[in-house]
Amino acid sequence: MAVLSLEHVTYIYGEGTPFEIRALDDVTLTVREGSVTGIIGHTGSGKSTLVQLFNGLEKPMSGRVLLDGKDIWADPKKMRDIRFRVGLVMQYPEYQLFEETIRADIAFGPRNMGLDETEIAYRVDEAASFVGLDRELLDKSPFDLSGGQKRRAAIAGIMAMRPEVLVLDEPAAGLDPRGRDTILEGIRTYGKRTGATVIIVSHSMEDMAAYCDDIIVMEHAKVALSGTRDEVFANAERLTAVGLDVPQITHLMLLLKERGLAVPDGIYTVEAATAALRRLFS
Amino acid sequence: MKNIAFGQYYPARSPLHAMDARVKVILSILYIVAAFLCKNVLSFGALLLSALFLLVLSRIPPRIVLRALRPLFFIMLFTAALNLFFATGSTVLFSFWRITVYVEGLYSAVFMLVRIIVLIFGTSIFLTYTTTPIALTDAIESLLSPLRIFKIPVHEFAMMMSIALRFIPTLMEETNKIMNAQKARGVDFSSGGLLKRAKALVPILIPLIVSSFRRADELAMAMECRCYRGGKGRTKMTVPHLHLGDFVALALMVAFGAGLIYLNHLGYGYTM
Structure with missing residues (x-):
């Protein structure tokens, strides 16, 4: 079932000025309920605009954004409720921390929802555990934390609202590999435990291959390719044509195929590649 | 905005x-x-x-x-x-x-x-x-360069002005981003009394001020790295x-x- 979908959505920046940019051009897509969906594309392909449409921060020039089959713009007065249901973590979210302690900052969203204090306290602890923040850190000031810890605190701030759909724009950008894995792992845990749908925007194919069920590929303000992870990686040639990096192991398989080895399409993990090569040579 | x-x-x-x-x-x-x-x-x-x-x-x-x-x-x-x-x-x-x-x-x-x-x-x-x-x-x-005779740092003023102008769009973009981020966490800017609305600005202003200081620091560092030392002996790219x-x-x-x-x-x- 589709939890979130876009129907013929067009979005233009600076419409009617000499600086007009068409960020999304007649985009139609659906996100499966309970899935981890990756949106991938180059800078300027319309990814960040897309995520701001999901929770009604931007209004499309034309087309509809549907949450559970209902147009989110049907009643703009209820937009706040939509934003609690579709949680958005923007790029570099660590720059939005403003409270004196991490605990207070994570509690900011739930408090805006009007929850009672015991529920807020419970949710703060739960969200902190999802992203792997130590309890001692919760009473520190955001200024005393490292960049990766701040990023995790900011993500926890959205998770504490327990949205049905968690949207993250480049959650791992600029982090070291270990920090990246902690964050992506925490996001996956959140999805599994709460049954929420997770949408991750990224430009890293490796992350997509490791963490996503479904993948949507954006190019020049349009959807270039979409489907399950297997379907998308089966089109590895198309991905390379779009100018995206396929995972290194997929690239290797493509090269082997070019040289005449009968390896199957759609391999994106080292394990699958080992198995395929074993079969080929045994 | x-x-x-x-x-x-x-x-x-x-x-x-x-x-x-x-x-x-x-x-x-x-x-x-x-x-x-x-x-x-x-x-x-x-x-x-x-x-x-x-x-x-x-x-x-x-x-x-x-x-x-x-x-x-x-x-x-x-x-x-x-x-x-x-x-x-x-x-x-x-x-x-x-x-x-x-x-x-x-x-x-x-x-x-x-x-x-x-x-x-x-x-x-x-x-x-x-x-x-x-x-x-x-x-x-x-x-204004004739004012240099009176020891008025004209170049420094002009540099400050161009930096200020240069950062207006950046700061507006930043404000927009932070506002969106806090809206995503349920901040409501458009309802409630004056006090409530003023309070709603705190989550915007604090990150904005913090990031302005960070930016200023980074810019000063970048200028020093390129050996900027004021207007003396400095030539222009476009005369x-x-x-x-x-x-x-x-x-x-x-x-x-x-x-x-x-x-x-x-x-x-x-x-x-």
Whole structure:
């Protein structure tokens, strides 16, 4: 079932000025309920605009954004409720921390929802555990934390609202590999435990291959390719044509195929590649 | 947030765009003086025509320049009303209740309105719409450079000004981003009393101030890394040159001013 979908959505920046940019051009897509969906594309392909449409921060020039089959713009007065249901973590979210302690900052969203204090306290602890923040850190000031810890605190701030759909724009950008894995792992845990749908925007194919069920590929303000992870990686040639990096192991398989080895399409993990090569040579 | 009329350089190919920015600064000062020279219907008429002429010459869509008038709409209305109802004269136009409107009042209201509109038109066409902010600060630095004799750090002022101008769009973008991020966490900017609305700004202002300091720090570091040490011995990447067109424009402006004074002396109708 589709939890979130876009129907013929067009979005233009600076419409009617000499600086007009068409960020999304007649985009139609659906996100499966309970899935981890990756949106991938180059800078300027319309990814960040897309995520701001999901929770009604931007209004499309034309087309509809549907949450559970209902147009989110049907009643703009209820937009706040939509934003609690579709949680958005923007790029570099660590720059939005403003409270004196991490605990207070994570509690900011739930408090805006009007929850009672015991529920807020419970949710703060739960969200902190999802992203792997130590309890001692919760009473520190955001200024005393490292960049990766701040990023995790900011993500926890959205998770504490327990949205049905968690949207993250480049959650791992600029982090070291270990920090990246902690964050992506925490996001996956959140999805599994709460049954929420997770949408991750990224430009890293490796992350997509490791963490996503479904993948949507954006190019020049349009959807270039979409489907399950297997379907998308089966089109590895198309991905390379779009100018995206396929995972290194997929690239290797493509090269082997070019040289005449009968390896199957759609391999994106080292394990699958080992198995395929074993079969080929045994 | 998106429509703040600041530094709205409008790229186009026109004689005004091609003009030396220093000349444009001088021209706009002269134009302001000219607007205050006008005294009667003829000279105000000529002033209004000159503004239209500038608009056509600049090749900027009138719609865009009209947008610059919008923030000052109330000041214009207020000035006109003040002149209309409180100016006294000899000929009564009409009167009702305790208010008497004189013909002189009507004239001065219209004149003030024309003057304000032309001032905004003139300065925004010369300075903001046809001149890039960078060219403008360069021009101001160059025009003020004689003040160096009095040990005034002209270059430093110009550098501060260009940095400030450069960071206005960045800060606006940043504000927008932070606002969106906090909206995603359920901040409500548009409902509740004054206190509640002011409180809603805290989650915006704190991250904004923190990131401004961070940016300032990074910029200072980057400038030091490139051995910036102030204006002494510093050369320019683009050295401005005066062209024939610049001199023609200056001559035309002086002639225009003289023409206005001549029209004032024709003594036609009401004189301010």
